[in-house]
Amino acid sequence: MTTANAPGKIILFGEHAVVYGQPALAIPVTEVQASTTVTEMDSSEKGRILILAPDIQFQGWLHELNSENPLAKACRLTLEALEIKDSPSIRIEINSTIPIASGMGSSAAISISIIRALCQHLGSELLPQVQSQIAFEVEKLHHGTPSGVDNTVIAFEQPVSFKHGEDPKPFEVGVPTTLLIADSGSRSLTSDAVGRVREGWREDPSSYEAIFDQIGSITRLARQAIKAGQLHVLGSLMNHNQELLRALQVSSPELEHLIRVALENTALGAKLSGAGLGGNMIALVSHENARSIVDALDQAGAANIILTVIEE
Numbered sequence: 103m104t105t106a107n108a109p110g111k112i113i114l115f116g117e118h119a120v121v122y123g124q125p126a127l128a129i130p131v132t133e134v135q136a137s138t139t140v141t142e143m144d145s146s147e148k149g150r151i152l153i154l155a156p157d158i159q160f161q162g163w164l165h166e167l168n169s170e171n172p173l174a175k176a177c178r179l180t181l182e183a184l185e186i187k188d189s190p191s192i193r194i195e196i197n198s199t200i201p202i203a204s205g206m207g208s209s210a211a212i213s214i215s216i217i218r219a220l221c222q223h224l225g226s227e228l229l230p231q232v233q234s235q236i237a238f239e240v241e242k243l244h245h246g247t248p249s250g251v252d253n254t255v256i257a258f259e260q261p262v263s264f265k266h267g268e269d270p271k272p273f274e275v276g277v278p279t280t281l282l283i284a285d286s287g288s289r290s291l292t293s294d295a296v297g298r299v300r301e302g303w304r305e306d307p308s309s310y311e312a313i314f315d316q317i318g319s320i321t322r323l324a325r326q327a328i329k330a331g332q333l334h335v336l337g338s339l340m341n342h343n344q345e346l347l348r349a350l351q352v353s354s355p356e357l358e359h360l361i362r363v364a365l366e367n368t369a370l371g372a373k374l375s376g377a378g379l380g381g382n383m384i385a386l387v388s389h390e391n392a393r394s395i396v397d398a399l400d401q402a403g404a405a406n407i408i409l410t411v412i413e414e
């Protein structure tokens with residue numbers, strides 16, 4: 103029996119604009135994980151692969167699943183990359199504590215945990231770059247034009263500055279930086295939010311591109327502020343990024359409520375994270391005030407709150 107994990111992620115800066123070629127900053131969030139366990143099965147036939155995902159009440163034989171099934175695609179592409187023709191008969195069980203459709207990279211983490219578990223079980227290895235490419239192919243099933251940020255940060259498991267078409271660059275962190283990730287409780291598909299932005303961009307390309315450019319500039323400044331440990335600057339940049347996400351119409355009343363509560367309770371900055379329209383917001387907080395802001399967000403109705411620290 104072999105088990106492998108992959109963390110969740112959050113985007114600190116640059117979501118949506120990253121789909122249009124701007125940079126984004128993202129970090130892995132190890133407090134939540136996708137986990138895949140591969141077990142050998144007794145079977146007279148070789149190569150029988152059973153996939154189970156109890157969280158979504160899913161069960162299916164790989165050879166019966168079509169090419170649109172993301173779990174099947176992750177398995178097939180991994181076996182192909184490992185050049186395995188005769189796999190043993192195995193049972194692949196996927197579990198995850200990463201909330202679905204909430205901007206924490208659950209689909210990419212699931213793919214990467216499958217890739218890692220299959221590699222380990224079959225005694226092989228795939229480089230993070232290859233894991234990321236496979237997960238990227240699977241991400242395309244979820245929404246047609248993924249930027250690639252989710253699969254990259256999860257496969258490399260370190261804070262990265264990501265820009266489409268360039269190698270991901272790890273970014274430096276000057277001082278331990280405490281973030282709260284609060285779930286608005288409403289779910290939203292990445293494809294809906296990405297589709298909404300695309301529609302707006304088609305109708306008014308010049309205004310939208312001006313917003314993407316501004317988000318890109320903020321992201322570059324944020325990278326310097328994180329490196330220099332300038333948390334107040336970082337907080338204002340988060341607030342500015344949120345104004346622009348609002349202009350892209352991907353915020354929601356629930357997200358705005360949590361953002362307001364965090365700021366009223368001494369957060370240095372707050373914004374939605376990921377596709378928006380639902381899902382999570384993030385707040386930059388001082389370590390000393392973190393507890394009281396957690397309590398305030400809890401009272402304001404956050405469905406779940408995670409405290410994570412980006413380490414130096």
Ligand code: PMV
Nearest residue numbers: 118205207248249292376377
């Ligand atoms: O909400 P998530 O975790 O799927 O993140 C989406 C981030 C977007 O920039 C909106 C889309 C993308 O492909 O980068």
